[in-house]
Amino acid sequence: MHLFVNDLTVMDFSYLCPKRGMVGESWIVDVVLNGALNEESMVLDFGKVKKELKYLIDEYVDHKLLVPAEHAFVKLGNDHRNDNVIVNFVRPEKEIALSCPPEAYAFIYAEEVTMESVSQYLKEIIATHLPENVDDITLSLRTEVIDGAFYHYTHGLKKHDGNCQRIAHGHRSKILVKLDGQFDEKWQRYWANRWSDIYIGTTEDIVAASQLSESLQKIAPQGDYYCFAYESSQGEFELIIPKAESEIVDTDSTVECLAQYLANEQAALTPDTSVEVVAFEGVGKGAIAYA
DSSP: OEEEEEEEEEEEEEEEETTTEEEEEEEEEEEEEEEOOOTTSOSSOHHHIIIIIHHHHHHHTTTSEEEETTSTTEEEEEETTTTEEEEEEOOTTOOEEEEEOGGGEEEESSSSOOHHHHHHHHHHHHHTTSOTTEEEEEEEEEOOOOSSOEEEEEEOOTTOSSGGGSSSEEEEEEEEEEETTEEOHHHHHHHHHHTTTEEEEEGGGBOOGGGSOHHHHTTOOSSSEEEEEEEETTEEEEEEEEGGGEEEESSOOOHHHHHHHHHHHHHHHSTTSOEEEEEESSSSOEEEEEO
């Protein structure tokens, strides 16, 4: 007997890609359980599927940075000062380096982070938590169908008291721009290109390389890089990333602030027009701002 649950959850995360750098992503999860009926004449109670499986997915992938642990670019280390894990992604001339608490990462033992490799990673975790009557689980990962412009962005919210405080998690997000009450595809495509695979950093989190931890200073690349550092309730977070793959805002990078930033920037680009921006944060949620 097969039991299925579509749209079980949405995983919002970022991952390291050899070609694209740090990529924000949002994947929808569908599951199918294969097994015999239990004493309740069920494969598994829907309530347990939705609660327990969603918890495991959120715990092991959601709001984390996924690292392709078997790729040659990945160099791992530890900061014994605070038990942080150091990840150095040594792309030619575009290195990315982080020091974060272990919970901020998911290590995918493959050369690349793909839907297939992440599905296998989750399947192995979930399999250990299934009842005896369930023989197998299939996870299908997919992106939201967007008939228009969208971008991939990564950020961190140090003031958040949950997992959004992690310095490198992200989203695949739709963008809508209205000028004088009319949707404008040209400017929607402009923002999709400008924020393609972008890291959005906050001005007050920028530090000099000399202010980073000693462990990260030792591997800090030379060139045009931003360094970010902050401490929040989950620990100390540090990031080095190419300036060419970043955009800096003077506010926090909540979706509310980003929507207003987009609206203000758009108003500067198209003066004498009324601007409305609908900025999404992943699937089915976001903020609306005006300028």
